[in-house]
Structure formats: C-alpha cells, structure tokens
Amino acid sequence: MSRFLLAFNGTRGDIQPAVVIGAELARRGHEVIVGAPPNLCEFVTAAGLSAASFGYDTHAHMNSEVVRTKMRTGGPRQRWRAFTEIRDLGWSQAVSDMAALGAGADAILTGFVTEQIAAPFAESIGAKLISVHHAPIRPNSAVSPVPAAVSGLPGAVNHASWWLTDTAMWLLTRERQNTLRRELGLDGAVTRSPRERFEIQAYDPALCPELVAEWSGNRPFVGFLGLSGEQRRRIGVDTGDAALLHWIRTGTAPVYFGFGSMPVPDPGAVVGAIMAACERLGARALISTGWAGLAPSDSEDVRVVGALDHEQILPLCRAAVHHGGAGTTAAALRAGVPSVVCWVGSDQPYWGARCVRYGIGASVRLKGLTAETLAAALAAVLAPDYARRAEQFAGQLITPEQAVRRCADLVEERTEANLGYRARR
Missing domain, CATH: 3.40.50.2000 (Glycogen Phosphorylase B;)
Known part of the structure; x- marks a missing residue:
C-alpha cells in the first residue's frame, strides 16, 4: 500500500x-x-x-475585483499588476x-x-x-x-x-x-x-x-476523468426533480446554459442575450445559475436551476452552451450533443476550437456576448448535421x-x- x-x-x-x-x-x-x-x-x-x-478560497477569488474587473479592463499596466497579483496569490x-x-x-x-x-x-x-x-x-x-x-x-x-x-x-x-x-x-x-x-x-x-x-x-x-454514478450520488449532485424532468420531456428538448464557476462581469446582460436568442430561435432554455448567479425569471419556456448532473441532464438537451471547461466539455461530448463554447480564458478557447474543428460546436467569447452572436452560434449547432456528428463523435471517446x-x-x-x-x- x-x-x-x-x-x-x-x-x-x-x-x-x-x-x-x-x-x-x-x-x-x-x-x-x-x-x-x-x-x-x-x-x-x-x-x-x-x-x-x-x-486559498477559489470561490472568493473568482468573484474578487482583481479577477472580475482588473484583469479585464484598463490598460496594459493595470492588467500587468493584476496578473502579478494573481501570480503571487x-x-x-x-x-x-x-x-x-x-x-x-x-x-x-x-x-x-x-x-x-x-x-x-x-x-x-x-x-x-x-x-x-x-x-x-x-x-x-x-x-x-x-x-x-x-x-x-x-x-x-x-x-x-x-x-x-x-x-x-x-x-x-x-x-x-x-x-x-x-x-x-x-x-x-x-x-x-x-x-x-x-x-x-x-x-x-x-x-x-x-x-x-x-x-x-x-x-x-x-x-x-468523470465522476461515477455512485460518486455523483454521494456528493448530492442534483439529477433533476420530477417537475423538471417532466418539463424537459413534455416539450421540445431544451438548450442547456451554464458557465460553472466562471466570473460573468455582467450577468444581467448575459441572461438578456440568452432570453433574446432563445426567443428568436423558438428554443426552450434550461439555465444553471452557477457561481455567477444567473437569475432570470422562470417562464413557460425557461427553467432556472442550480448545479445539475450533466451526465443525466445533457443527453436530454438539444445543445449545451457553456464556458468550455474541460469537465463540462467532456460531459457535452459524451452526451452526444453539440456545444456553443462561450469562453472566458485559460484552456477554454482551445476546447471551443476543438469543437469547431470536428464540426460539433461553435466558439465565441463570453465577454461582450450579444443576442445576435449567441443566436447565430446556436442556429448553426442546432442544425441536424451537428447533432449527427456530435452523436458519432461520442462513440469514439474513452x-x-x-x-x-x-x-x-x-x-x-x-x-x-x-x-x-x-x-x-
């Protein structure tokens, strides 16, 4: 041992x-x-x-001023100071x-x-x-x-x-x-x-x-590497209550939206873009609030939830709009659904580019996301050929x-x- x-x-x-x-x-x-x-x-x-x-406490860090503001605004000098602060933190x-x-x-x-x-x-x-x-x-x-x-x-x-x-x-x-x-x-x-x-x-x-x-x-x-079913049960991952599962199954499969632990500088603007894009495309939205606290009001075609079991819920969706973290990207790939990666930084643009390369997703930057940009990306990945390629690609994965x-x-x-x-x- x-x-x-x-x-x-x-x-x-x-x-x-x-x-x-x-x-x-x-x-x-x-x-x-x-x-x-x-x-x-x-x-x-x-x-x-x-x-x-x-x-250190990473939840507090991701919502700190240095991450939410200093790294994304101002000139090179301010951004450099923010980078060194993060480096030494x-x-x-x-x-x-x-x-x-x-x-x-x-x-x-x-x-x-x-x-x-x-x-x-x-x-x-x-x-x-x-x-x-x-x-x-x-x-x-x-x-x-x-x-x-x-x-x-x-x-x-x-x-x-x-x-x-x-x-x-x-x-x-x-x-x-x-x-x-x-x-x-x-x-x-x-x-x-x-x-x-x-x-x-x-x-x-x-x-x-x-x-x-x-x-x-x-x-x-x-x-x-993904959590087993037993591990997900032990940590209390929400697999969706009966009302949510009924909502998913009694209408057109929804589009999942979730940005995990990523800081969203303007959650209200992102929510507005999601709602407008879905209305334009006639799509239903399942929105996970995440660390950013996305909080639109529930309506007939929108459901707002906390953290969900991706392995259980994503296969029930038409597409997944997410930040492009390796874990969430893997869950979408294994679910066989196309992705719209709205990346913030780090490795996320890479996973977005991989999805684009294999014709199983689109990639846009989360900062400055508009209803027009999101609607265009969603319209592309909701096409039948994207769904077909995503399903086929899932079968190739370890x-x-x-x-x-x-x-x-x-x-x-x-x-x-x-x-x-x-x-x-």
Whole structure:
C-alpha cells in the first residue's frame, strides 16, 4: 500500500479529477489524502475521501475585483499588476499547507497551477511527482500557448511561442522557486522547462491525435476523468426533480446554459442575450445559475436551476452552451450533443476550437456576448448535421471507467518504480 497526496488548487473543474483518481486509488487499498481549496474540501469529503485545506478560497477569488474587473479592463499596466497579483496569490499559504501535508507521501499528484510548489517538495522527500493536465500546456508544434490565438500556425511558430512563454514564466517565478528549494535543502536552481516530468494527459486523444503522435511516453493520454454514478450520488449532485424532468420531456428538448464557476462581469446582460436568442430561435432554455448567479425569471419556456448532473441532464438537451471547461466539455461530448463554447480564458478557447474543428460546436467569447452572436452560434449547432456528428463523435471517446482505470494503473506503476529506485539507493 502506498500513500498518495493529491494536491490541487483551482475551481471544481480542477479538483474533480483529483477526486476521481483518489477514489480509485483508495478503492485499490492505498492511503489517499486530497489537498483542496478550503471552499471545496466539503466536496472532497462528500465523495468519501480525506481532505485538507490547500491554498486559498477559489470561490472568493473568482468573484474578487482583481479577477472580475482588473484583469479585464484598463490598460496594459493595470492588467500587468493584476496578473502579478494573481501570480503571487496564496503562494505562502500553499507552501505552508504542502509542508504539513507532504510528509510520508510516496507520490504527490498535482495540477499545472501547483506544480511549482509540489515539485521541490516531492524532490525533498524522495516522492514521485505526477502531474495531471486537463489541456495541453507543454511545448509542441500543433497548439499555440495562447489558446485564443489563430489556429493552424506553422509548427516552428508554435514552438517559438512556447519557448517565449516558458522563458517569461521562468523569469517571473524563478526567484521564489529557488528560495523554496533552498529552504527545503535542495541543491541547484529551477530549470526553464521540465522535460522529464511524468505528466498524465486527462483528456481524450480523439480530440488531438497530432499531440499523441508528437509527445513521448512521459505524457500518456488516458481520457477525460468523470465522476461515477455512485460518486455523483454521494456528493448530492442534483439529477433533476420530477417537475423538471417532466418539463424537459413534455416539450421540445431544451438548450442547456451554464458557465460553472466562471466570473460573468455582467450577468444581467448575459441572461438578456440568452432570453433574446432563445426567443428568436423558438428554443426552450434550461439555465444553471452557477457561481455567477444567473437569475432570470422562470417562464413557460425557461427553467432556472442550480448545479445539475450533466451526465443525466445533457443527453436530454438539444445543445449545451457553456464556458468550455474541460469537465463540462467532456460531459457535452459524451452526451452526444453539440456545444456553443462561450469562453472566458485559460484552456477554454482551445476546447471551443476543438469543437469547431470536428464540426460539433461553435466558439465565441463570453465577454461582450450579444443576442445576435449567441443566436447565430446556436442556429448553426442546432442544425441536424451537428447533432449527427456530435452523436458519432461520442462513440469514439474513452469511457470514464476506462479513463480512471488507466490513470490509476499509470500512477501505481510510476510510484512502485520510484519506490524500488529509493530502496536501491
């Protein structure tokens, strides 16, 4: 039996894969603890895992002024100050939390945003570091490091862009990383780009075959990680009450709208665009309020709900309009319904572009969304050929059960190999 620390910070979309992996490792008899933002520890424990606070409250952060306003308004100087504020947010807290959580771990699993902290701690205790990525964030010739950039750029341009991005991030963070290394008694300085790190790609290779061909065995693809039915039951995911299910089934299948934990600068304007676009197209709307608190009034053709079980509800819908997070995108893909990705940032434009590439969705920016833009995107994806392609594409995807088994197998293999190496030293 091994001891695994899964240390992740971010929104629920960042923490949910840790819950899925952790539950499978625990089922196999391992000791598992999940470090998560304090606002999501209850989510972890509801799934039956031990949880401890790791880093800052991400719900408060996503609704803070720096995220909702400073990063999206003003000139370059203001945006740069906002970026550095976000970069430094919670570093000391996460370092302190990691020091308390890491002792005795045989392996530390972490995400991209916490690798800089997890890596030196793993090195200092001889644990295996395993990163879990839900989008491509390492140098390659197929994908730009700027997800919203023009697609189809030459491979050499993409590689050069990655070099510049990695170098800029290294220059911005190397001082604090090297300070942490010294505090942990480690020799040497942090390198510009980790090349030999084992990084599981927790998304489906059907969406990016060119990356599968380019990357080595240190970046295996396992598929999207999703909660099992039992896990969804344990955490109390709303599968829809009888009245909602009756409403869905006694009319034209609705369009689902939900932006998860994303900050929406003007919720009223977004709601107005949704209502106007649906009225123009004669579509019914099922709206999940999310962290943004979207709150239109119920009417005969509109239903407003909280968080819903995507696996149960999306297959009953005509299309899904969402922010393009990896988890929500995966749920829509597996449901076989087309998407309109209204992206905010991070990896979301990438998933929107993937949907466009395979003819199973459209992609627009959430900021400045208008009824005209939304209606045009919806009109396109509601066409029968989009529904047909989306249904066919769903059949190509790795199932959640296959994904978590493969992921846990890889984690066990790498951890056992590292334990053997430690024993031989």
